[in-house]
Amino acid sequence: MEIKAIGCEALQLKMMHVENGHTLEVYQEHGGYKSLKKAMDMSPDDIINEVKDSALRGRGGAGFPTGMKWSFVPRDSPKPKYIVCNADESEPGTFKDRYLLERDPHALIEGMLIGAFALGVETCYIYYRGEYKYLIDIMEKAIEEAKAANLVGKNILGSDFSCDFYTHTGAGAYICGEETALLSSLEGFRGHPRMKPPFPAVEGVYACPTVVNNVETLTAVPQIIEMGGIEWRDLGTERSGGTKLWSVSGHVKNPGVYELPMGYMDMEKFIMEDCGGMLRDDVPLKAVIPGGSSVYIIRADKILGGNLSMCYEGLVEGGSMVGSGGFMVMDETVDVMESTKNLTEFYRHESCGWCTPCREGTDWLVKIFNRIAEGGGRPEDAQLLLDISDNIEGKSFCPLGDAAAWPIQSAVKRFPEDFKKHLMPKDA
Amino acid sequence: MIFMASVATDYTNQIEYSDEVAEFSDEVVAEMKSHLTKYPEGRHRSALIPLLFVIQRERGWIDNPGVNYLAKFLDLEVSDIWETATFYTMFNMRPVGRHHIQICKTLSCRIMGEPEITEHICSRVGIKPGETTEDGKYTITMVECLGSCGTAPMLQIGFDFHENLTKESVDKLLDSLD
Numbered sequence: 001m002e003i004k005a006i007g008c009e010a011l012q013l014k015m016m017h018v019e020n021g022h023t024l025e026v027y028q029e030h031g032g033y034k035s036l037k038k039a040m041d042m043s044p045d046d047i048i049n050e051v052k053d054s055a056l057r058g059r060g061g062a063g064f065p066t067g068m069k070w071s072f073v074p075r076d077s078p079k080p081k082y083i084v085c086n087a088d089e090s091e092p093g094t095f096k097d098r099y100l101l102e103r104d105p106h107a108l109i110e111g112m113l114i115g116a117f118a119l120g121v122e123t124c125y126i127y128y129r130g131e132y133k134y135l136i137d138i139m140e141k142a143i144e145e146a147k148a149a150n151l152v153g154k155n156i157l158g159s160d161f162s163c164d165f166y167t168h169t170g171a172g173a174y175i176c177g178e179e180t181a182l183l184s185s186l187e188g189f190r191g192h193p194r195m196k197p198p199f200p201a202v203e204g205v206y207a208c209p210t211v212v213n214n215v216e217t218l219t220a221v222p223q224i225i226e227m228g229g230i231e232w233r234d235l236g237t238e239r240s241g242g243t244k245l246w247s248v249s250g251h252v253k254n255p256g257v258y259e260l261p262m263g264y265m266d267m268e269k270f271i272m273e274d275c276g277g278m279l280r281d282d283v284p285l286k287a288v289i290p291g292g293s294s295v296y297i298i299r300a301d302k303i304l305g306g307n308l309s310m311c312y313e314g315l316v317e318g319g320s321m322v323g324s325g326g327f328m329v330m331d332e333t334v335d336v337m338e339s340t341k342n343l344t345e346f347y348r349h350e351s352c353g354w355c356t357p358c359r360e361g362t363d364w365l366v367k368i369f370n371r372i373a374e375g376g377g378r379p380e381d382a383q384l385l386l387d388i389s390d391n392i393e394g395k396s397f398c399p400l401g402d403a404a405a406w407p408i409q410s411a412v413k414r415f416p417e418d419f420k421k422h423l424m425p426k427d428a
Numbered sequence: 429m430i431f432m433a434s435v436a437t438d439y440t441n442q443i444e445y446s447d448e449v450a451e452f453s454d455e456v457v458a459e460m461k462s463h464l465t466k467y468p469e470g471r472h473r474s475a476l477i478p479l480l481f482v483i484q485r486e487r488g489w490i491d492n493p494g495v496n497y498l499a500k501f502l503d504l505e506v507s508d509i510w511e512t513a514t515f516y517t518m519f520n521m522r523p524v525g526r527h528h529i530q531i532c533k534t535l536s537c538r539i540m541g542e543p544e545i546t547e548h549i550c551s552r553v554g555i556k557p558g559e560t561t562e563d564g565k566y567t568i569t570m571v572e573c574l575g576s577c578g579t580a581p582m583l584q585i586g587f588d589f590h591e592n593l594t595k596e597s598v599d600k601l602l603d604s605l606d
Contacts, residue, residue: 001578001579080468089575090572090573090575091573092534092535092536092572092573092577093535093536093573093577094575094577095575095576095577095578097575098575098576123468125466129575130477130481130516130518131518131574131575131584131587132575133587134587134588134589166466166467168466168474168477168478169477169478169481170477170516171477171480171481171516171517171518171519172516172517172518172519172571173515173516173517174572174573185477186474187471187473187474188473188474188475188476188477188512189473189511189512190511190512190515191515191516206468206471247577247578248578249536249540249577249578249580250536250539250540250577250580251539251540255577255578255579255580256578257578289535293534293535293573326577328535328536328577330539333539334539339535339538339539342533342534342535342538343534343535345533346534346535346572346573349517349572350572352515
């Protein structure tokens with residue numbers, strides 16, 4: 001598996017191939033914690049403005065502007081404030097955070113410390129998915145190291161800024177990647193999402209102001225402080241600042257984690273050259289799901305010769321989204337009905353059961369897919385799948401319902417032939 | 429109730445309810461207490477998921493005496509503990525084999541050869557997904573994405589990742605388990 005930057009200097013991936021890069025000593029040899037020191041000489045407003053200038057958007061999937069999220073935290077609240085790192089990486093096709101957490105834990109601590117200093121936060125939690133236990137052990141060691149070096153805990157670097165770090169674990173629920181469900185889980189409850197507003201920035205964990213950010217979002221913060229927001233933004237495009245990690249899986253020769261500047265041209269070159277081309281030389285590209293399982297599937301003919309730019313606005317133009325950057329490549333051996341069935345089974349399993357349209361809808365969708373797969377497909381099934389998806393989309397508390405609907409809507413519309421062949425009347 | 433089957437497996441028939449409360453060594457109790465220190469005063473329920481992992485490690489699954497212990501330990505109702513425990517798929521609501529083989533079945537693994545790997549493991553071990561061998565050595569469970577899509581197909585045994593699986597590497601892996 002490849003881990004490398006293409007078209008830019010490795011920023012997020014800087015420590016990936018450095019021996020013992022996960023230790024404090026080596027991290028500091030490579031300039032680690034300099035950004036924290038720089039930030040502690042800045043005013044909180046200046047830090048937030050740098051992050052705003054950077055056009056950094058949430059890397060977990062929703063793409064919400066990070067600086068704006070930070071600015072929603074009320075300054076004058078008498079309640080304690082929290083930063084919670086969302087390390088519940090569980091969007092199918094996404095595995096970038098895993099390598100950041102494994103090989104560069106101090107970058108996350110530093111990013112969170114900068115946020116904590118800017119927002120007046122004294123307690124940080126890192127919420128891991130339960131399956132990533134080995135990564136929690138790595139982080140616990142990193143926190144201990146940082147504590148011993150007076151980078152975490154009381155009076156950090158001799159200042160009056162204090163901040164404690166704790167790890168917390170989920171236990172196998174995709175829904176806990178949704179920020180309000182994550183907070184319910186952090187409080188020891190079932191991972192049910194909460195109604196917004198109030199937004200977590202105002203009432204999050206323990207009803208206190210809370211910022212929830214993805215791992216890759218927070219590890220970008222030290223780079224932004226070091227380079228300056230505008231400079232970091234200019235690595236990418238105006239609306240998609242900086243660089244982005246792409247988790248590439250499926251039918252390519254070199255799957256892996258790739259760091260690309262936002263706006264990298266183009267998707268075809270990325271697949272065919274940077275990722276080594278198709279896995280089997282004689283089986284051509286059929287489709288790509290570019291941003292994790294929830295986003296729209298793109299047909300090969302849109303990609304080949306399509307000049308698709310790898311950034312937020314570029315992928316919207318291409319008919320999809322950046323999402324979490326879980327880039328799944330499928331060749332002609334894949335039946336899109338089957339692949340969509342597989343993803344629908346995922347959403348059915350992961351629906352938390354709170355909202356009726358999502359709980360019942362995903363169950364019915366899987367029942368219909370099962371009937372189709374067993375040879376009982378009816379001509380009207382394609383429309384039936386679309387109707388049920390439309391009745392889930394936009395009708396649940398959290399985006400899991402939308403995430404279940406989008407793959408079906410795009411697959412049925414863009415690959416009608418893959419459905420049609422399963423939906424013939426019995427006597428045809 | 430038939431629709432609910434999608435989100436809530438009927439666990440109740442697996443569990444013999446009793447008032448028995450599990451006992452733990454001083455070391456384990458100290459470990460459990462250490463989890464409480466991570467959370468603010470009065471917010472001890474936050475420690476529930478980490479503590480359920482301790483129960484599962486010590487007792488093999490989330491059993492009734494373990495749950496009764498946690499209810500006392502956290503000063504919560506027994507139903508509070510079940511409420512949370514039954515939501516999360518990593519908590520085993522029935523005993524599992526010594527080696528819990530969890531095979532990822534989500535898209536990237538599925539298209540990179542998971543079906544062949546699953547078939548191979550099932551035929552070697554002699555059970556189907558969802559079953560436990562009679563000698564209590566293996567349980568096979570099909571699970572959703574584990575975040576190893578670039579190294580598909582993959583499986584997890586306990587907390588250990590095994591990636592880039594081939595039939596040969598699976599044979600080696602199974603041979604190495606006691």
